Structure formats: structure tokens, C-alpha cells
Amino acid sequence: MNLALADIHHHFVRFLVTAIGIGALLTASIGMIGLYRGIVFEALLIINDVGADLWVVEGNRVGPFAERSEVSSLLDRRLEGVPGVSEVRRFIQYNQQYLIDGRRLQVAVTALDFPKDSGSWIPLIAGRHLYAGHYEAIADRSLGLQVGQQIRLGHDDYTIVGVAIGQVDIGGDGMLFVTIPDAQSLDSFVPSEAVLLRRLQHTIPNPNLLGYAVGNVAALMVTLSPGADSGQVQSRVRQWGDVTVLTRKDEEDVLVNGRLRRLKIQILAFVGMTLLVTTTVIALSIYTMTIEKTREIALLKLIGARDRLIVGMILQQALYIGVNSFVGALLTAHFIYPYFPRTVLILWPDVAFQALLVLIMCIVGSWFGIRRAMSVRAQAVLS
Amino acid sequence: MGKSTVYALRNVSISINSGELLGIFGPSGAGKTTLLMIAGLLDTPSSGAVLFKHQVISAPGVELNHLRRFRRQHIGFVFQKPNLIPFLTAIGNVKIALLINDEDKKTATDRAQFLLEKFGIGDRADNLPVELSGGEQQRVAIARALANSPELIFADEPTANLDSSRGRQVMETFRQLADYERVSVCVVTHDTRSNDLFDRRIELCDGTIVNQ
Numbered sequence: 001m002n003l004a005l006a007d008i009h010h011h012f013v014r015f016l017v018t019a020i021g022i023g024a025l026l027t028a029s030i031g032m033i034g035l036y037r038g039i040v041f042e043a044l045l046i047i048n049d050v051g052a053d054l055w056v057v058e059g060n061r062v063g064p065f066a067e068r069s070e071v072s073s074l075l076d077r078r079l080e081g082v083p084g085v086s087e088v089r090r091f092i093q094y095n096q097q098y099l100i101d102g103r104r105l106q107v108a109v110t111a112l113d114f115p116k117d118s119g120s121w122i123p124l125i126a127g128r129h130l131y132a133g134h135y136e137a138i139a140d141r142s143l144g145l146q147v148g149q150q151i152r153l154g155h156d157d158y159t160i161v162g163v164a165i166g167q168v169d170i171g172g173d174g175m176l177f178v179t180i181p182d183a184q185s186l187d188s189f190v191p192s193e194a195v196l197l198r199r200l201q202h203t204i205p206n207p208n209l210l211g212y213a214v215g216n217v218a219a220l221m222v223t224l225s226p227g228a229d230s231g232q233v234q235s236r237v238r239q240w241g242d243v244t245v246l247t248r249k250d251e252e253d254v255l256v257n258g259r260l261r262r263l264k265i266q267i268l269a270f271v272g273m274t275l276l277v278t279t280t281v282i283a284l285s286i287y288t289m290t291i292e293k294t295r296e297i298a299l300l301k302l303i304g305a306r307d308r309l310i311v312g313m314i315l316q317q318a319l320y321i322g323v324n325s326f327v328g329a330l331l332t333a334h335f336i337y338p339y340f341p342r343t344v345l346i347l348w349p350d351v352a353f354q355a356l357l358v359l360i361m362c363i364v365g366s367w368f369g370i371r372r373a374m375s376v377r378a379q380a381v382l383s
Numbered sequence: 384m385g386k387s388t389v390y391a392l393r394n395v396s397i398s399i400n401s402g403e404l405l406g407i408f409g410p411s412g413a414g415k416t417t418l419l420m421i422a423g424l425l426d427t428p429s430s431g432a433v434l435f436k437h438q439v440i441s442a443p444g445v446e447l448n449h450l451r452r453f454r455r456q457h458i459g460f461v462f463q464k465p466n467l468i469p470f471l472t473a474i475g476n477v478k479i480a481l482l483i484n485d486e487d488k489k490t491a492t493d494r495a496q497f498l499l500e501k502f503g504i505g506d507r508a509d510n511l512p513v514e515l516s517g518g519e520q521q522r523v524a525i526a527r528a529l530a531n532s533p534e535l536i537f538a539d540e541p542t543a544n545l546d547s548s549r550g551r552q553v554m555e556t557f558r559q560l561a562d563y564e565r566v567s568v569c570v571v572t573h574d575t576r577s578n579d580l581f582d583r584r585i586e587l588c589d590g591t592i593v594n595q
Contacts, residue, residue: 001475001482010470010511296468302425303527304455305483307448378447379425381466382416382539 004316026329038343052221064218084228111183127162140174154189282365290369298380318366409587459528463540465520
């Protein structure tokens with residue numbers, strides 16, 4: 001016979017409502033941690049997927065993600081001559097808003113160094129990678145664009161040739177992959193009247209008739225040859241003095257511990273507060289249930305029940321509430337968070353850690369009820 | 384109490400024999416409940432002692448928690464209100480007394496069912512207290528009090544909430560326990576309707592015995 005279960009069964013609706021309430025709080029804390037994980041995941045996505053060993057950015061900067069960076073697009077020629085370097089690709093990314101089909105789309109324009117890079121590393125759910133040097137684009141699914149759709153960007157029409165999945169930037173904007181020249185062109189897009197005025201002022205650079213983009217890019221991505229010494233390559237490039245070299249780990253570190261640091265602290269603070277509220281609710285629920293059972297506890301003591309039976313009953317109730325709330329929270333998170341606009345990543349180590357926290361919260365929360373129960377005297381039955 | 388000393392009982396010495404049905408009478412404030420609490424090991428006397436089979440089991444300063452085990456094994460209680468645990472069934476309310484005395488589940492179930500059938504409510508074993516009548520609840524309470532085959536039963540106004548017929552039935556049950564199972568039953572009561580069933584009566588007034 002389990003007294004805790006018998007009591008819960010007898011007051012099932014109250015137990016259910018309490019578990020739902022606590023479950024909602026736990027769902028929020030699971031979601032907040034998952035949101036942070038999701039933001040980190042999205043921030044590191046392109047760093048991990050693009051396959052670059054080194055990032056060469058503007059000197060004294062830690063771009064191109066944590067801060068702005070601008071280097072000459074011709075720098076790739078210089079880098080290709082460095083021993084140990086297998087491949088160099090240019091990189092541009094910036095955020096822009098476009099009016100497409102009557103709706104404003106916030107887009108992360110990301111440039112591929114075509115033909116070296118056709119975007120073969122991008123996971124597609126429809127269509128194909130880039131085949132042409134201009135006016136083709138791969139869109140992330142979050143942008144809501146379809147394969148074959150024509151969209152007006154700047155002065156030109158682009159065809160969506162592929163739809164990717166999970167390709168969003170640190171701000172959650174869906175990526176639109178175009179070639180380097182197209183990205184530079186879109187970045188320098190100005191209205192026609194402004195073009196006329198600038199021509200008068202001779203400020204437009206000469207167009208490159210061979211199709212090779214000049215101007216600036218955000219960074220150069222270096223792939224090392226098999227067996228190459230990364231440290232040596234870095235050292236050699238740093239000696240140039242006008243650029244900074246970052247490894248993949250450096251880029252991750254700059255993002256996670258630099259740009260995302262405040263967000264991490266903010267989210268952890270909110271999670272801490274939510275868990276504190278949850279502990280308080282558990283404590284209040286158990287304390288209330290104990291108060292309501294004062295007479296029964298007195299009776300149990302009167303007929304000779306040991307303290308451990310009473311303590312066990314209260315502790316078990318707290319644990320039943322905690323476990324059921326947590327399981328409910330996990331199920332809710334599993335079903336609702338995929339529909340959230342940002343990625344909410346629920347990882348098993350985080351779940352295990354939060355489960356442990358729930359266990360501790362239940363034990364701490366039940367302490368008040370147990371203390372109250374221990375103060376009940378058997379004589380109370382006679383009053 | 385506060386700055387003044389109140390003597391709930393003064394110079395009270397009572398004994399109860401095996402198989403005896405003893406009635407404790409008296410007006411409100413006479414000290415009946417205090418006597419019950421001390422004799423039932425729910426409180427310790429400020430002077431004197433409680434003996435069981437000539438052994439001192441309670442005296443001033445004895446830790447109350449230590450007396451719990453003795454109560455579990457030797458004493459049963461019946462109250463004016465049945466005081467059943469509302470979230471346990473009738474059989475659960477009887478079983479709990481056996482389980483806390485370390486009885487195994489099967490034996491506890493069998494014994495509980497036996498006692499409920501003995502008191503004519505075997506078919507109500509799976510009902511919750513709220514589904515039972517007042518008389519049925521009281522019978523469950525008596526079954527619980529007898530679960531561990533105690534040598535001593537204390538009953539505090541057990542018939543106060545029952546009609547004459549049911550009240551008489553309860554007292555006759557106590558009479559049978561005393562006669563056939565040699566259980567010592569001490570009943571604290573105002574009810575004089577079953578006076579003929581007692582072996583002995585003690586009257587308390589203002590904390591002292593005025594008649595026995």
C-alpha cells in the first residue's frame with residue numbers, strides 16, 4: 001500500500017492541475033536552455049558546415065561574424081601561394097530586407113565563391129546547387145521561397161534553384177546563397193537616380209568584364225592541405241601584418257564566449273528564476289497537502305507509525321509531482337518547440353541536468369512539509 | 384498554563400484488569416481526556432508512572448517517540464469520530480495498522496478482511512470512508528483498533544455520534560472483546576445507556592476520582 005499514491009489518486013484533479021502548472025514552468029526552462037543551444041547551434045552552423053580550417057579577416061578584428069570585417073577579394077591569390085594551403089574561398093555575409101511577393105523578408109545574404117564552391121555542402125530539401133555564376137540562389141526553407149520561383153533583388157531577377165534546411169544566421173534570418181559577384185552587387189545596390197548622380201561624381205568602380213569580382217569581401221576561408229601544419233600557415237599569414245587569422249575554434253570561441261556571452265548570462269538568469277519559482281510552487285503545494293493531512297498524520301503517529309513512513313509519504317508525493325511535471329514538460333517541449341520561429345535544441349545532457357535539478361527541487365520543496373509533519377502531535381486526533 | 388499551574392489530574396491511580404470493561408465518567412473538564420492521553424501513552428505524566436504488567440513504560444521525561452512502538456503493538460484506540468484516513472478504503476484503513484507493525488501484505492490483507500467480516504462490513508471493504516455510513520465507519524475504526532490484537536483498547540466517547548441501537552452494538556462489541564478475547568477495554572464516556580455492560584465504573588471530577 002502506497003500512502004502517497006493513494007492520496008494522489010484521491011485528490012487526482014488537484015494533483016493534475018499542480019503537475020500541469022509546474023510542468024508549464026519546467027517547459028519554459030527547458031525551452032530557454034534549448035533556445036540558447038539553438039542560437040549557438042545556428043551561430044556555429046556555417047562555421048562548422050562550410051569546412052574551412054582557417055578564417056582570414058581584416059587586421060585587428062575578429063570577424064566576420066562577431067564583428068564587421070573587410071578584406072580585398074584579391075587576397076585569395078596571395079593566400080593560395082602559401083605552402084600548406086589547399087584551397088581558398090571568399091566569404092561575404094550581410095543582412096538585408098527585401099520586398100518579395102508583397103511581404104518583407106529579412107534575409108542573410110551569404111556569398112558562395114562559385115565555381116570553387118557551388119554550395120555542395122549545403123543540405124538541400126529541394127532543387128539543386130548553383131550551376132551559374134549569376135542570378136541563381138539557394139534559399140533556406142524559413143524564407144518560404146520555392147524552387148523555380150523568380151524574385152527581384154536589386155536591379156535583377158534571381159531564380160531559386162534550391163531550398164535548404166536549417167541555414168539561418170545568428171539572428172535567425174534565413175540565408176540566401178548567391179555568388180560573390182551577385183552578393184557584392186546586391187550590397188552596393190542603390191536606386192537608379194542615385195546611380196546617375198554617382199556617375200556624375202565618378203564614384204562607381206569600373207565593372208569587371210571578365211566576371212571576376214573585385215572590391216571587398218568579409219573574409220577568406222582557407223582549407224589546408226592534408227598533413228599541413230596549421231600553426232605554420234597561420235604564422236606565415238600573420239606576418240603580412242594586414243590581416244588576422246582565426247582557426248575554426250577561435251571563431252567558435254569569439255561567438256560563444258564573446259558575442260553570445262550576455263545572451264547566455266541573460267538566459268541562465270531567467271532559467272534560474274524560473275526554477276526558483278518552480279521550487280517555491282512545489283514547496284507550497286506539498287506544504288498545503290501536508291497541512292490538509294494534519295489529522296491523518298496525527299492518527300498515523302497515534303497508531304504507532306514510524307516517522308520514516310510519514311516522511312516517505314511526503315517525499316514521494318513531491319517526487320511524483322516533480323517527475324510527472326518533468327515528463328509532461330518534455331512531451332510538451334517535444335511537440336511545441338519545433339513550431340517556434342527559432343531553433344530550440346533540446347540536448348540529452350541538458351535534460352539530464354534539469355532532471356537532477358527537479359529531483360533536488362522536490363527534496364528541498366518537501367522539506368517544509370516534512371518539518372510541519374514532524375511537528376504534528378498524536379494528541380491532535382483527540383482535539 | 385500561562386503563569387498559573389493547572390492540575391488536570393491529581394492523585395489519580397487507576398488499574399484495569401485483563402478482560403475488564405472499565406467505564407470512565409465525568410463532566411467536561413473532569414480530566415477524562417488527560418487520563419486517556421497518559422494511559423494511552425500519548426503524553427507523559429508530570430509525576431507518577433504508567434505500568435503495564437507491572438513494568439514502568441511511561442514516566443515524567445520519557446521521550447514520546449519511544450512510546451509509539453508500544454502503542455503500535457499493544458494498544459488500540461477508538462474515538463468519537465471514526466478518524467479514518469479518507470484516501471484509504473475500509474480495508475486499507477485496517478491494513479495500515481498491520482503494515483506499520485511490519486506485517487507482510489498478504490497476512491495484513493487477510494486479517495483486515497477477517498475483521499471487517501467479523502463486524503458485518505466485509506462487503507464494504509473496497510469502499511472509501513465517504514461512502515460508508517457513520518455506524519459502518521465506526522466499525523471500521525474498531526476493526527483497525529483490533530488489527531494487531533492489542534491487549535488494551537482505549538475508547539474516547541465511541542458512541543457519542545451514534546444512535547441508541549448502534550451505540551449499544553458498539554458497547555456490546557467491547558463487552559465481547561473483554562469476555563472472549565480477554566482484551567482490557569477502557570471507555571471514556573458521558574453515555575449512560577450501556578452502564579449495565581461495564582465491569583466497573585470510575586467517576587472523575589475536577590481531576591480527582593470521586594467515585595469508583
